[in-house]
Amino acid sequence: MAKVSKNAKVGKRGAADGGKNHVKIVVSERDPKTGAYVYKEKMVHKDKLEETLKSF
Numbered sequence: 001m002a003k004v005s006k007n008a009k010v011g012k013r014g015a016a017d018g019g020k021n022h023v024k025i026v027v028s029e030r031d032p033k034t035g036a037y038v039y040k041e042k043m044v045h046k047d048k049l050e051e052t053l054k055s056f
Contacts, residue, residue: 021046027056 027040044052 023049025049025052025056 022043023046025042025044028037029040030036031038040056042052
């Protein structure tokens, strides 16, 4: 039986194509108590982008 390199892309198809379909959303809000900016980050699938932006 032959060994497969850990860097080989064979057998990793499920993990490789999943990351390209996600988007990172960063929304800045101002904290009313301190006046400092607070950043909210969220990873969302690109098909649900509009729904997520409406909820912020």
